[in-house]
Amino acid sequence: VKKRSQDDYVFGKVIGEGSFSTVYLAKDIHTNKEFAIKVLEKRHIIKENKMEYVMREKKVLQILGNSTYFVRLYCTFQDGERLYFVLTYAKNGDFLTFLNKTSSLMLDCVRHYAAEIVLALETLNTKGIVHRDLKPENILLDENWHILITDFGSAKILIPVEGEKNESDEEGSQKRRNSFVGTAQYVSPEILTDGKVSFASDLWAFGCILYQMVVGLPPFRAGSEYLIFQKILKLEYEFPTDIDTTIQDLIKNLLILTPEKRLGANESKIYTSIRQHPFFRDTNWNNLGPAPKILPS
Ligand SMILES: NC(=O)Nc1ccc2c(c1)=C(Cc1cc(-c3cccc(C(=O)NCCN4CCCCC4)c3)c[nH]1)C(=O)N=2
Numbered sequence: 001v002k003k004r005s006q007d008d009y010v011f012g013k014v015i016g017e018g019s020f021s022t023v024y025l026a027k028d029i030h031t032n033k034e035f036a037i038k039v040l041e042k043r044h045i046i047k048e049n050k051m052e053y054v055m056r057e058k059k060v061l062q063i064l065g066n067s068t069y070f071v072r073l074y075c076t077f078q079d080g081e082r083l084y085f086v087l088t089y090a091k092n093g094d095f096l097t098f099l100n101k102t103s104s105l106m107l108d109c110v111r112h113y114a115a116e117i118v119l120a121l122e123t124l125n126t127k128g129i130v131h132r133d134l135k136p137e138n139i140l141l142d143e144n145w146h147i148l149i150t151d152f153g154s155a156k157i158l159i160p161v162e163g164e165k166n167e168s169d170e171e172g173s174q175k176r177r178n179s180f181v182g183t184a185q186y187v188s189p190e191i192l193t194d195g196k197v198s199f200a201s202d203l204w205a206f207g208c209i210l211y212q213m214v215v216g217l218p219p220f221r222a223g224s225e226y227l228i229f230q231k232i233l234k235l236e237y238e239f240p241t242d243i244d245t246t247i248q249d250l251i252k253n254l255l256i257l258t259p260e261k262r263l264g265a266n267e268s269k270i271y272t273s274i275r276q277h278p279f280f281r282d283t284n285w286n287n288l289g290p291a292p293k294i295l296p297s
Pocket of ligand 1: 015016018023036038071087088089090091092093094140150151152
């Protein structure tokens, strides 16, 4: 198969921007299929010493392949100045845009999307991947309103791929050498203190996302990143009065400062204790059914 290049695509509008990448809507001229093409400037990546993150995102996307609930990496190519990642186009945009439009979601809707996120986190756990920057902006919605998790530029691979050096070896026994910090509102307390990376960091972010789905805002809010970090480390958040007590209990059991004590923290492959929480009493984990219409609450 001939290697793709930018000449095989018609580039459209910008649909995403990051500090090291721009994402374009693009159409394959041979198939008319739409893709999201993530473009990275080589000079900027090298100048900011981020090549390790770019290579890791590619490796993680290759490990994920065509897994349900994740964007797919179809191909990559480069020219003199740029790197190109051809990714799934999620027609209905990102969850943050949706949450901002609908303020907060009906409980059945929260339950469905929470269950899809749990299944996605189980896939990451099974494949030894910690996302480390999970947030509504990185949860996309495909044409059938199912989630597609994206942006693995900050991810860590905890289980070595056969024959490859394990990153945790490079990091020593998870000593504080991970300088990376995710997005302030969703970053876990252990990343702020000892830098230890585990699947439990994504469970903390899941707790923050659940809170935001039912309240409309993230749990830890302040005028600066430093003040947000202070609130996280003091577990300083509260629920408005009208929030369902069952979802409150689930969130409280995820937003626990000690990673090992979080619901699901000591489980692998299947997050049994999360699946068995009363909030998911009526959930059929083998068939979540169609995504519900996201209606304002
Ligand atoms: N950091 C990253 O990796 N970022 C990525 C990676 C892959 C990727 C990605 C980001 C995507 C983001 C995205 C953005 C959008 C989008 C942004 C702005 C407008 C629209 C748009 O008009 N969509 C058409 C229909 N919409 C539906 C939702 C309500 C408005 C109208 C889509 C769709 N998907 C995407 O589809 N695929």
